[in-house]
Amino acid sequence: MDTHNYIIRQISIFSENRPGRLAAIAHALGEEKINILAFSIAEANGFGVVRALVDNPEKAHNKLQALGFNIAFTDVIAVKMKDQPGGLYEVAKILGDAGINIEYSYAYSGKDGAVLILRVDQVEDAIRKIRASGATLLERSVFH
Helix, strand or coil, rough: CCCHHCCEEEEEEECCCCCCHHHHHHHHHHHCCCCCCEEEEEHHHHHCEEEEEECCCHHHHHHHCCCCEEEEEEEEEEEEEEECHHHHHHHHHHHHHCCCCCCEEEEEEEECCCEEEEECHHHHHHHHHHHHCEECCCCCCCCC
């Protein structure tokens, strides 16, 4: 099974945690006509990490790096969940039962249902297990 189509390039932007940083990132992406499809912000020791799915990760990387941001790519997967109680449990159980660790995740819910973005320690195994379970993985073409 080809797992490549399900691996999504997320950008991770490391920045000082201070007022105006998210606005600067969003403004830079907007200037380049890059659409932010989902994002998460985490904080640790005065620094923030903005994780985002954008429609053009390479262009976003180049623009933000040129502005002095420390930025990296991370491979993630996107699982369509049932947007009802127990939806998250079903996905988490598949991965837990397979011994696959979820390093972090974030989710969004829209008109087409709920989507869970996952960073896992065994991405190809996770893709195989989720697909074998009958759950729906979104292809990278949905985002990029």
